[in-house]
Amino acid sequence: MKAYILIQTKPGTSEEVVKGIKERVKEATSVDSVYGRFDAIVVIEAPNIDRINEIVYKVVGKDINIVHTETSITL
Numbered sequence: 001m002k003a004y005i006l007i008q009t010k011p012g013t014s015e016e017v018v019k020g021i022k023e024r025v026k027e028a029t030s031v032d033s034v035y036g037r038f039d040a041i042v043v044i045e046a047p048n049i050d051r052i053n054e055i056v057y058k059v060v061g062k063d064i065n066i067v068h069t070e071t072s073i074t075l
Contacts, residue, residue: 002074003052005042005060013065014039024059027051038070049073 009017014033018040022031030043042060046052056071 001047001049001052002043002045003056004072004074005044005056006038006070006072007040007042007060007066008037008068009039010065010067017063017065020063021060025055027055 007014007017018031018033021028021040021042025031025042025044027044027046028042029045031040032042033040044052044055046055052071052073056069060066060069
């Protein structure tokens with residue numbers, strides 16, 4: 001399964017967030033800082049929805065510099 005995680009960070013922390021996700025999430029195929037409504041976009045490929053859920057809530061969601069996320073799962 002493939003998912004896109006759109007992330008808003010605290011001001012000035014997007015590069016730190018991106019670096020941390022690259023180090024902690026082996027399923028991340030792409031992790032980039034971006035300009036616009038969101039500060040970073042993460043693409044993950046995981047074997048099932050449970051693993052995506054675990055990444056979103058236990059890894060990404062626990063980062064104190066992340067203020068909001070939206071996740072889109074491909075069909």
